[in-house]
Amino acid sequence: MTDERLRRWRLVLGGGDADGTGRTLSGTDAAMDGALTALYDRKGQGGGAGLGASAPSVARWLGDIRRYFPTSVVQVMQRDAIDRLGLATLLLEPEMLEAVEPDVHLVGTLLSLGRAMPETTRETARAVVRKVVDELEKRLATRTRATLTGALDRSARISRPRHRDIDWDRTIRANLKHYLPEHGTLVPERLVGHGRASRAVRKEVVLCIDQSGSMAASVVHAAVFGAVLASLRSLATRLVVFDTSVVDLTEQLDDPVDVLFSTRLGGGTDINRALAYCQSKITRPADTVVVLISDLYEGGIRDEMVKRVAAMKASGVQFVSLLALSDEGAPAYDREHAAALAALGAPAFACTPDLFPEIMAAALEKRPLPIPEG
Incomplete structure (x- = not known):
């Protein structure tokens, strides 16, 4: 064994009589x-x-x-x-x-300390959280805006546009099979129009986030995504966090750090109560996406939670259930509730931050979600 391999094994094994390397550091x-x-x-x-x-x-x-x-x-x-x-x-x-x-897990630990944090530490803690949030925004914001803007444009396109609203590039591509070579021209059978999303809010998104202790990393990522979604003029974004109570943090979405310091990690869970609040805020079900981020361990009325999801879907709401929004994979979760949601056509799965824009784009366009394998 080479000296370098012995050195590495010595660092791994930690020394002592049992490590067998005979190496001194x-x-x-x-x-x-x-x-x-x-x-x-x-x-x-x-x-x-x-x-x-x-x-x-x-x-x-x-x-x-x-x-x-x-x-x-x-x-x-x-x-x-x-x-x-x-x-x-x-x-x-x-x-x-x-x-x-600073990293996402450290932010989760700081948030879990909550009110125990003295004022002398709070400003330093905010600086730590700000650094992590800024890094996440740099990583995620541009791609998220681009992906969702494209999805909103596509979902807003119209098939009988006025002349000034015709998207000529897409119209030509959609009608290439109707090209008449003998006349050197193309006769469009279908006109593709630009949407009018910039003139009015077309879609609404409700992020409903479980703030129990196991969901810390998901809360951090959701706060960042909430701020990014809120920056899109063609979306109306609402952010709700819950344990056994429900708090609407929509007014603070311009600063995800404020959102995070308004959460209270730990405690019980009442998903049904949170979904009831979200349901009460929906005014246009067919144009609304509700994203529940939770491990689905329900401390409230279990059957009512599933019935409420069924009612929202029946009204036209696009419902997305994420077991986690983090890079860590799926946490422990309530498999019975996950199976019940899947039976309603709302499969529950873990989602990485990098995949989240694609999930949201699919939900906004009402097409099948790109659910990761495993």
Whole structure:
């Protein structure tokens, strides 16, 4: 085995008599090994080799892992430190927040701390959340606007347009089979017109978001998408969050950070109550898309929730049920409720942020959803 392979195995196995590498680490390798041992060595967690519970020692450790590991690894290690060692409360201290690597999961942890967060920490926390939100918007906003604008244009096209509303490019392409070569001309049988979506709101979207603790990453992504959808003039977007109560955050959609700090992660779930509120706000069912983002663990009236979805679909509402809106895949979820929704023609599935624009475009155009496999 080469020296490099021995070095890597030594870092993986953590040393001791059982690792079998016989390798001694020094310099940067020793520092990396120390950072890993502080978090993952079970003996260290209970004794002096662990991170301990003091903010200074954790802040130093956070600085070390950012120095020695790539960002993607740092984010995983931070998450493990919070979950394994119970360090969430230390995030209430500003110096700790300044040391961490911001990511979606960290935002979820901060939001779950909620009212426990002192004023001295709140501004630092907002800065951390703002950085993550800005990065998500850069990644998602342009493609989302382009995809949905195209879908809205297509859904608004008319088949008997006035002359000034004819989309000549699409009309020619739609009638190429009617080209008469002997006359060198094309006789259109069907005219394709531009929609008038810019003059009036054509579609309405309601995002109904479960804010139970397991949905933290979905809440973050939904807030960003809500702000992007609200920026489209041809959409009227409403954002509703719920646990056992229902809060309408539509008025705050211009700033997803405000939306996030108005949520309250954790607690129970009453999906039926939330859907009842959303249903009461629908004025044009045939032009409305309702997106429920929830793991479907219902704490309210279970049968009524399914009946309410059936009623909305029967009225013409396009209903989309997402078990998660994150990069993590499907969480634990209520399979009985998922099967009941699927039987209504509203299959429940996990959706990544990159796929969400395509899901929304399909819903707006009333065509089959591009449901991911698995």
